[in-house]
Amino acid sequence: MAISFSPPDVREEDIDAVVEVLRSGWITTGPVGRQFEQDLAQYSGVNEVVLLNSCTAALELALRVLQVGPGDEVIVPAYTYSASAAVIAHVGADIVMVDVAPEEYVPAIDEIVAAVTPRTKAIIVVDIGGVPFDAASLRERLEGTGVDADGNPLLDALDRPVVITDGAHSLGAIRDGVRAGGLGDFTAFSFHAVKNLTTAEGGALTWRSDLPVDQSALTATVRRLSLHGQTKDALSKMKAGAWEYDILEPGFKANMPDVLAALGVSQLRRYPEAVARRQAIIRRYTELLGDAFAVLVHEGKGFASSGHLQLVDLGEWRPRREEIIAGLAERGVAANVHYKPLPLLTAYRDLGFEAADYPHALRQFKGVLSLPLHTLLTDDDVDTVATALLSVVRALPSVR
Ligand SMILES: Cc1ncc(COP(=O)(O)O)c(C=O)c1O
Structure with a gap:
């Protein structure tokens, strides 16, 4: 008898949900995605969630929102999947790798703090295997380290490097009463085919509800960056007479279509x-x-x-x-x-x-x-x- 490593658990109700979207006349990003975002926010105890096409896109957009780029440093553990570090290279910043603690799969907080320099803009920590990293303690330890905000209002308000949790594995994990999503300043989830909850490919970016930013403005920025930098999403642009749009920056294309979000809504019900x-x-x-x-x-x-x-x-x-x-x-x-x-x-x-x-x-x-x-x-x-x-x-x- 063969025992597979991690096959997707797709049930009839998931298939029905996908078929319903296929029959609906609207298959890309739209109302089902919004529903999945709301359901995820409620489940994870956060206010805002933006669905994306991967965890990698979510990590990268977090760095882009923080305007991390050439000349900046981002700390990442050596013990992780490539995506956690590749996004640092994508935005042109320097990767600073830290070792894990002896006989652990994650770095010690002291080691991370010791790697912080005046150029450190962000720290990516990883919830390996779904075990939530103690990002809240790390945030506390970083207080007072300061950061060169380079005019970024969020970095300016925090006055320390931002903690980004790579939560590819950890949807639903909990630490000290806080669900994954609210532990790092930002958290990126994955819904890749081998993950606990899957949309075949997919991801989401969320952030602490008490992050000192205009929460809905941040949501709008992440959405825009994930859709070409366009001022209107495809659904609003398709409405009769509503074609006009602008492109505010040469953005990314990393939105999740409703066909996939339907799988997510259905799977989250039994998560x-x-x-x-x-x-x-x-x-x-x-x-x-x-x-x-x-x-x-x-x-x-x-x-x-x-x-x-x-x-x-x-x-x-x-x-x-x-x-x-x-x-x-x-x-x-x-x-x-x-x-x-x-x-x-x-x-x-x-x-x-x-x-x-x-x-x-x-x-x-x-x-x-x-x-x-x-x-x-x-x-x-x-x-x-x-x-x-x-x-x-x-x-x-x-x-x-
Ligand atoms: C720790 C970790 N981070 C990031 C990713 C990337 O996720 P995605 O494929 O959704 O971009 C993975 C995927 O396996 C992962 O294991």
């Missing part, structure tokens, strides 16, 4: 149960595997994750990771690896980053794998995966 099911699967994995391996902790004092990735540190079997992945594959179980640290990738090596400067990220990467985690897994599947992992490692010659 709380999906997160609960993921947490139940994680508890079972922890029960079965926690004695043999260091299983990523998804619930703890003051936080609960969205249960996106089941990372497992293979402990004494770390040097045999590739054999273990192959052994799982032979038993029909698809495992994965999150993440190859950025300095191991050609693009970042070419930018001058060296793996040796990020020893903790390298150590984590070498011994980690991710197990299947999704809402199509049965309890038996979970037991099968755990048993397969234990039997694969037991069949290996001792490495002690």
Whole structure:
């Protein structure tokens, strides 16, 4: 029996919702997207959400709203997916990479603060596996560091670098009573096909409701930047007699069509149960595997994750990771690896980053794998995966 890593959980009601939009006469950005934005805002406890076509676009638009560009620095962890750092290169700013804390998947707040310079405009933190980074404590620690606002009113008001949470994994996570979306100053979500909630491709940008800006003006700016810099969206422009428009800046094209938003509206309706099911699967994995391996902790004092990735540190079997992945594959179980640290990738090596400067990220990467985690897994599947992992490692010659 084959157990996939993260197939999309698309149900009849999702298909019906998409078909309804296809039949409606309006298929790109419009009322269904607005509905999804409102539903997401309510679920995440924030006021404003702008739907986009990816998390990458959301991260990039956050930097663009802050007018981050050449000469500026943005801090990012070495242990993440390329998108978290690529957006810094897209806007022409300098990438400043920080290592993770020893035996952790995220950097220590002290290390991040130590990397801040007068040129730091923003810090991107990552909610790895759905575990919410403590962005509120980071924001607090940054108070008083100051920032060269370069005339940007938001940076001027904050007087510190802006904290942008890469929440690609963390829709629904919670820390100290605050849902993902309200932890970083800005948060970017992903609805890519392998994510907890999917629109096939998609993302959203949101920000803290008490960010010192005109909230609805910021929404209008992000919307405009995501649609060519155009003063009118396609739906209003199509109304009879309403063709006239202006382009205020040479903007992006990153809006989400209603066909995809329909999937989101439908999936969000059952999302709380999906997160609960993921947490139940994680508890079972922890029960079965926690004695043999260091299983990523998804619930703890003051936080609960969205249960996106089941990372497992293979402990004494770390040097045999590739054999273990192959052994799982032979038993029909698809495992994965999150993440190859950025300095191991050609693009970042070419930018001058060296793996040796990020020893903790390298150590984590070498011994980690991710197990299947999704809402199509049965309890038996979970037991099968755990048993397969234990039997694969037991069949290996001792490495002690
Ligand atoms: C940590 C992280 N950030 C950003 C992204 C990019 O998301 P998207 O594909 O929606 O742009 C991903 C996608 O896998 C991710 O894992």
